[in-house]
Amino acid sequence: MPTKIEKDAVSGRDTTGHEWDGIKELDTPLPKWWLWTFYACIGVAFVLFFLYPSIPYGPGYWHGVLGYSQRKMVDEEVAKLTAIRKVSLDKIGALSFAEIKADPALLEVALTDGRITFAENCQPCHGAGGGGHIGYPALAAGAWLWGGTLDDIQQTVTHGIRSGDPDAHNSAMPHFGADGLLKPEEVQQVADFVWATFYGHAKPGEDVSAGAKIFAENCAACHGENGEGNRLVGAPRLNSRIHLYGDARETIVSQVTLPRQGVMPNWNARLSPATIKAVTLYVHSLGGGE
Amino acid sequence: MSRISKIDRRLQDKQEAVQGDLYANRVKVYPKTVRGRMRQIKWAVLIACLTIYYVLPWVRWYRGPNQPTQAVLLDISTQRFYFFNLELWPQDIWLLAGILIMAAVALFLVTSLVGRVWCGYSCPQTVWTDLFMWIEKEIEGDRNERMQRDASPLTADTIWKKFLKHSIWLAIAFWTGGAWIMYFTDAPTVSVDFWTGDAARPVYVFTGIFTLTTYVLAGWAREQVCTYMCPWPRFQSAMLDDQSFTVTYQGWRGEPRARGKRGEGVTGVGDCVDCGVCVTACPTGIDIRDGIQLECINCGLCMDACDHVMDRTGQAKGLITWDTMARQVAKKSGTVEPIHLLRPRTLIYVTALTVAVIALSVALATRSTLGLSVQRDRAPLFVPLANGSIRNGYTLKIVNKSQLNGAYDLSISGLTGAGMAIAESDPTPEPMLRLLGSSDEVETFRLLVTARPDKLVDGAQPMDFILRDTTTGAQTVYHSTFMGPPGYAGGTP
Numbered sequence: 112m113p114t115k116i117e118k119d120a121v122s123g124r125d126t127t128g129h130e131w132d133g134i135k136e137l138d139t140p141l142p143k144w145w146l147w148t149f150y151a152c153i154g155v156a157f158v159l160f161f162l163y164p165s166i167p168y169g170p171g172y173w174h175g176v177l178g179y180s181q182r183k184m185v186d187e188e189v190a191k192l193t194a195i196r197k198v199s200l201d202k203i204g205a206l207s208f209a210e211i212k213a214d215p216a217l218l219e220v221a222l223t224d225g226r227i228t229f230a231e232n233c234q235p236c237h238g239a240g241g242g243g244h245i246g247y248p249a250l251a252a253g254a255w256l257w258g259g260t261l262d263d264i265q266q267t268v269t270h271g272i273r274s275g276d277p278d279a280h281n282s283a284m285p286h287f288g289a290d291g292l293l294k295p296e297e298v299q300q301v302a303d304f305v306w307a308t309f310y311g312h313a314k315p316g317e318d319v320s321a322g323a324k325i326f327a328e329n330c331a332a333c334h335g336e337n338g339e340g341n342r343l344v345g346a347p348r349l350n351s352r353i354h355l356y357g358d359a360r361e362t363i364v365s366q367v368t369l370p371r372q373g374v375m376p377n378w379n380a381r382l383s384p385a386t387i388k389a390v391t392l393y394v395h396s397l398g399g400g401e
Numbered sequence: 402m403s404r405i406s407k408i409d410r411r412l413q414d415k416q417e418a419v420q421g422d423l424y425a426n427r428v429k430v431y432p433k434t435v436r437g438r439m440r441q442i443k444w445a446v447l448i449a450c451l452t453i454y455y456v457l458p459w460v461r462w463y464r465g466p467n468q469p470t471q472a473v474l475l476d477i478s479t480q481r482f483y484f485f486n487l488e489l490w491p492q493d494i495w496l497l498a499g500i501l502i503m504a505a506v507a508l509f510l511v512t513s514l515v516g517r518v519w520c521g522y523s524c525p526q527t528v529w530t531d532l533f534m535w536i537e538k539e540i541e542g543d544r545n546e547r548m549q550r551d552a553s554p555l556t557a558d559t560i561w562k563k564f565l566k567h568s569i570w571l572a573i574a575f576w577t578g579g580a581w582i583m584y585f586t587d588a589p590t591v592s593v594d595f596w597t598g599d600a601a602r603p604v605y606v607f608t609g610i611f612t613l614t615t616y617v618l619a620g621w622a623r624e625q626v627c628t629y630m631c632p633w634p635r636f637q638s639a640m641l642d643d644q645s646f647t648v649t650y651q652g653w654r655g656e657p658r659a660r661g662k663r664g665e666g667v668t669g670v671g672d673c674v675d676c677g678v679c680v681t682a683c684p685t686g687i688d689i690r691d692g693i694q695l696e697c698i699n700c701g702l703c704m705d706a707c708d709h710v711m712d713r714t715g716q717a718k719g720l721i722t723w724d725t726m727a728r729q730v731a732k733k734s735g736t737v738e739p740i741h742l743l744r745p746r747t748l749i750y751v752t753a754l755t756v757a758v759i760a761l762s763v764a765l766a767t768r769s770t771l772g773l774s775v776q777r778d779r780a781p782l783f784v785p786l787a788n789g790s791i792r793n794g795y796t797l798k799i800v801n802k803s804q805l806n807g808a809y810d811l812s813i814s815g816l817t818g819a820g821m822a823i824a825e826s827d828p829t830p831e832p833m834l835r836l837l838g839s840s841d842e843v844e845t846f847r848l849l850v851t852a853r854p855d856k857l858v859d860g861a862q863p864m865d866f867i868l869r870d871t872t873t874g875a876q877t878v879y880h881s882t883f884m885g886p887p888g889y890a891g892g893t894p
Contacts, residue, residue: 140425142629218825240794242781251784251792311789351787396824398784398792398849 200224204385208261211392218392225393228386232378233394241397245357246373253399254353256280256345260401263342265391269384271377272345279377282345287329288368301325302363309338309350310358429551430624430686432534433544433678437705446522447531455576458583464488465804475585481841487765488841490802492772499761506757510750512640514742515723516647520633521700526626529577529619530684533570540566544681570620571612578611624685627698634695641693643726644741648701650679650690650721653733658690663714672716679703679721689721771807772800773868775848775879783884790853791885794824797846799868801838808871809836811848815864816883819852835871852883860887 116128119137127138160166163175174180199220203211211217230239236247243249253259257267257280270278287293293301304322307313327336333346340348347355356362356371378387394400462472462485469476474483482489489496508519521527540562541547550559582604583591594600595608618626627634641647655673663674673690680688682703685696689703701723708718731738778794785791801807811834813819820830824847838844854862866879 140422142427142625143424144427144625145629146424212825222825239780240778242784249784251781251794252786254787348787352789353785353787396847398794398822398824 196224200383200385200389203388204383208265208388208392211388221389221392222396224386225389225391225396228382228390229393232382233390236375241394241399243353246355246371248355249353249399250394251397251399252353253401254348254351254355255342255399255401256340256347256355258342258401259395259399261391261395264394264400265387267375268382268387268391268394269377269379272375273372274374274377276377276379280345283372284333284346284366284370286369288364293325293329293367297321297325298364298367301330301367302360305338305349305363306360310354310360310363311352312360427625428686430684431544431548431681432684432686432702433681433706434538435678435682435702435705435709437702437708439701439705443522443531443700443702447528450523450525450528451532455580458580458588462486468804469587471587473584474587477585488802490800492800493768496761496764499757499764503754503757503761506750506754509640510747510754512637513642513645513744513746513750515699516641516645517633517637517697517699520627520698521648524698526618526631527684527698527700529573529615530623532573533619534623534684536569536573537566540569567620571616574612574615574619575608577615578608578613581611582608624696627685628696640746642744642746643730644744646723646725647693648689648697648699648704648721649724649726649729650692650703651719651724651729651732652690652692653729655690655720663716672711672720674710674714676710678706678710682706693726769875769877770802771809771868771870771873771875771877772798772802773866773877773879774798774800775866775881777881777884783886785886786851790851791883791889792849792851793883795848795850795866795881797836797848797866799836799838799844799846801840801842801844804840805872806840807838809838810834810869810871811836812867812869813850813864814867816850816852816854816862818854819850819864819883822849822851823847824849836868850883854883854885855890857883857885857887857889860885860889 115130116125116138117135118124119126119135122137125138127136129136160173161175162177163179164172165175166173199217202217203221203224206214206217211221229237229241233241236244237250238244238247241250243252243254248254248256255263257263257272266278267280270276270280272280273282285292288295288298300319300322302322303317304319304326307317307319308323326334333341333344334349335341335346338349340346354362355373356366378390382390457473458471460472461470462483463470464483469481469483471483472485474481476482480491482493511518537547541550550562553559579592579595586601586604591600591604595604622630650673654671656671657669658673658675659670660675661667661670663670663672679690680686680703682705683689684700684702685698687694687696689697704719704721704723707721711718711720725738725740728738728740775798776796778796781794783791783793797811799807799809811821812832813821820832821834822830823834830849830851834848836844836846861882861884864881864883866881867876868879869876
């Protein structure tokens with residue numbers, strides 16, 4: 112950059128000698144108070160170095176004389192928050208569902224706690240918002256195997272299904288096909304009947320009476336004469352538009368031949384009774400609650 | 402050749418001394434008190450501005466039981482902003498943007514018409530500096546006395562007078578900082594709590610900050626703020642043109658300047674007697690005869706000062722006057738240039754200002770106190786039910802900005818046979834829901850909508866939530882969507 116200091120004709124002052132596309136800059140001196148403000152700011156920086164954690168050295172760093180630590184602040188904040196939460200969690204643990212629902216503020220806390228607990232523990236199988244997956248009941252749709260009242264849900268969450276807990280729900284559908292209880296063509300016949308009658312795929316003129324007879328003799332005891340299911344034994348409702356293992360006819364065949372037996376853990380081993388209550392309230396609020 | 406006045410020499414000496422230096426000492430300005438029309442206008446604006454500033458927080462306004470009684474209150478803790486009848490929520494912050502746009506365009510317009518009158522008359526920096534200078538003059542005396550005092554050795558009288566001056570400055574600064582806080586919290590309460598130690602910590606912190614800034618900026622920094630800190634002088638030239646009225650020294654009339662008598666038999670000299678009163682009166686310490694410049698705040702005090710001299714020397718007033726550059730050029734050549742108030746620039750500013758005012762007025766007039774916002778659940782997008790119908794989940798927020806508890810009817814249009822239920826309460830779907838919203842609150846509801854539409858094109862159907870205030874009949878509509886499995890046709894797979 113060419114440096115040619117010249118005198119500006121209008122102001123009579125020197126220029127800095129720098130030029131950008133014909134624009135020249137006057138060499139206007141900075142006010143001294145401004146300079147001293149800069150120095151003061153630098154001075155303040157050193158004061159802050161002294162007061163707060165600043166210079167690293169070897170294995171550690173200068174901690175500052177004020178004892179300032181963000182980690183400590185987080186710990187304190189978390190402890191404070193835990194103490195606040197404990198009050199409402201204790202309340203949720205002590206009160207009945209009806210009492211919690213009567214207290215809107217407490218219910219909101221319970222639903223929030225339940226939502227987070229659900230997301231961390233239940234969502235991988237049951238889906239976000241309880242939407243369900245193949246093999247995992249849609250809680251939001253109310254496709255309950257073992258009942259959808261608050262007490263039912265609490266019982267299921269606490270002890271699980273086929274979890275090994277002494278109070279767990281246990282049921283076993285016989286292996287009709289695999290154990291030879293039904294012949295392969297009988298399996299097909301009963302599948303035809305269920306597919307047509309309960310899954311809503313009846314074709315005009317189709318005769319499913321053979322399957323109906325097999326169903327009445329073998330299946331109706333648990334699944335009900337009209338496929339309405341039986342929650343006492345955890346038998347899924349069949350006359351529905353949503354099905355635990357999917358909507359295809361093949362799933363009926365495979366389920367009759369060699370049934371899948373789903374497992375749900377007993378959450379009493381992992382969650383506190385109060386948290387289980389909170390997640391129960393949340394699951395109940397998803398829209399399937401009874 | 403005109404003689405160089407004493408004051409000019411002093412300033413030039415200073416400038417020569419700093420030429421080439423990186424840093425310059427501040428040339429202290431000792432403005433001389435003047436009397437006249439401009440000074441009177443300045444006092445009037447000052448009194449009006451300061452009265453509004455100090456008194457406004459104390460004005461009371463009844464809004465209803467359990468409501469703040471302060472006419473103007475920016476309540477940060479509850480996030481409510483009160484301006485007399487108007488109550489604004491944080492959501493209404495765009496109104497502030499509108500007001501700021503209006504203020505900016507109005508400032509552009511005024512500047513393009515009459516120059517930097519904002520700087521010279523109503524800028525807080527000018528107003529408080531003026532007030533502080535007046536106090537200084539009352540205690541320490543006028544320009545000459547003050548210059549003499551500062552140049553002489555310290556005496557007990559000087560110490561006492563400076564002490565008194567700074568005490569009064571600090572008192573006013575404290576009052577200013579305190580008044581600022583009163584816009585953010587109840588004035589009578591905070592003025593008691595402040596002294597009993599019950600006020601919140603930010604009250605003390607901010608009162609301290611604003612006390613300090615007022616004292617430093619108005620007492621010490623003064624014209625340095627305008628010259629070195631404020632961005633406005635840097636881009637004011639973009640608003641000015643040769644048709645803008647500014648404080649102007651009429652060089653064609655004044656030059657060649659020369660000392661001495663004027664009247665019969667005096668020829669070859671202009672009207673300017675080179676007395677320097679325009680320079681001594683200037684609060685930013687410039688010479689207006691050098692023409693329009695960055696430091697000039699367009700206050701017109703030099704006009705008052707000069708008019709007195711013109712009177713004494715028996716010449717016409719207005720050697721320094723409000724005029725445009727174009728008219729000055731014309732006058733110099735003996736022609737007359739008309740005043741052009743309507744120019745493309747001013748017309749554009751007026752149009753922009755009119756649009757902003759109308760838009761803001763319409764927005765304020767039609768501002769609803771009832772608001773509805775709906776958020777669709779994203780997971781699950783929809784829930785197929787055992788009987789073949791579909792359910793969607795929504796989070797509803799009802800904003801009730803009024804001072805009355807509201808009862809609202811929520812209905813759905815565009816989705817036949819839809820039923821709604823609030824998730825946590827009775828889940829039986831109803832075609833219409835009665836919802837309650839407390840005054841001045843946002844209520845949140847988890848809404849479950851169940852429907853069995855005949856078909857869903859691409860798995861979705863637009864629908865509207867309609868919320869009706871049962872008392873006022875006011876309605877608000879929120880456009881939303883109802884979703885289901887792609888290919889859904891009336892619940893049969």
